Amino acid sequence: MRYRGRRSREPQPELADDDGPVSSSQHEGLGMKATLTVLGSGTSMGVPTLGCSCAVCHSSDPRDRRTRPSIMLEFAGKVVLIDTTPDFYAQAIREQICRVDAVFFTHTHADHILGIDDLRPLSYAHKPQKLPLYARPDAAAFLRRMFSYIFDADYKYGALPQLELRPIDGPVDVFGARFEPIRLIHGEAEIYGFRFGKAAYLTDHSEIPETSFHQLEGLDLLFLDALRHKPHPTHSTVENSLRIVERVKAKRAFFTHICHDLPHEATNAMLPPHVRLSYDGLKLEFEI
Numbered sequence: 001m002r003y004r005g006r007r008s009r010e011p012q013p014e015l016a017d018d019d020g021p022v023s024s025s026q027h028e029g030l031g032m033k034a035t036l037t038v039l040g041s042g043t044s045m046g047v048p049t050l051g052c053s054c055a056v057c058h059s060s061d062p063r064d065r066r067t068r069p070s071i072m073l074e075f076a077g078k079v080v081l082i083d084t085t086p087d088f089y090a091q092a093i094r095e096q097i098c099r100v101d102a103v104f105f106t107h108t109h110a111d112h113i114l115g116i117d118d119l120r121p122l123s124y125a126h127k128p129q130k131l132p133l134y135a136r137p138d139a140a141a142f143l144r145r146m147f148s149y150i151f152d153a154d155y156k157y158g159a160l161p162q163l164e165l166r167p168i169d170g171p172v173d174v175f176g177a178r179f180e181p182i183r184l185i186h187g188e189a190e191i192y193g194f195r196f197g198k199a200a201y202l203t204d205h206s207e208i209p210e211t212s213f214h215q216l217e218g219l220d221l222l223f224l225d226a227l228r229h230k231p232h233p234t235h236s237t238v239e240n241s242l243r244i245v246e247r248v249k250a251k252r253a254f255f256t257h258i259c260h261d262l263p264h265e266a267t268n269a270m271l272p273p274h275v276r277l278s279y280d281g282l283k284l285e286f287e288i
């Protein structure tokens, strides 16, 4: 059975039970069926990149059109997002998203957070409670400052997104699924990737610390940053991410946060069959 947000018309504002003790070495989950939808597969500037005349930015292949990076997870009748990009509104229209029950944030770069305000109409379904946003403590503090008009406003007329920040520094159980933060190095910053059941989503990393690799064992589905071939100070390359896939032996891997250096079809033709470039609108089933 596939849980599609568009079919769940009735708001169910039940909030997460995130207080249960969990073991970081336990990845099995409950074996619930889940669907992962790629909302955006592009790098921070998007593809096409404004003002660029390269072949990929002018490609007629729809898979070469990459909005900013985010995914949607559907399970147990709930919808969970990872990041809300500046393209969230358009992504939500495209995927007919009519509910969101929680959002996890990887970090606070603009390409991952600027869609927060567009959660507003979907947040109202949770009244009198609020839509929970999970983030690292430092990221939650940054979001509170950056969006102070939402979090600190004394505004009673309902025209603000009804959102609640929930700082996390370890695994949380949300709607019966465990979300486990994975520490990643993104240039000079430490950020979160997430593991959930048999899948993991690692966007924006230049390095995966040795201490994080045990969390990547036994994956059916692995999403990884692969900006381009040329090295970049804050992002992984195709070659580096292929080595990571090889090391952790993920059954299937998909690259994301892709820039205009990588034409979809030609790049896929050079990758091993279990590794693909992701693309906007891609849907995958897995166990959470």
Ligand SMILES: [Zn+2]
Binding pocket: 043, 044, 069, 109, 111, 112, 204, 257
């Ligand atoms: Zn990014």
Ligand SMILES: [Zn+2]
Binding pocket: 048, 049, 052, 053, 054, 055, 056, 057, 260
């Ligand atoms: Zn271009």
Ligand SMILES: [Zn+2]
Binding pocket: 107, 109, 186, 204
């Ligand atoms: Zn970033």
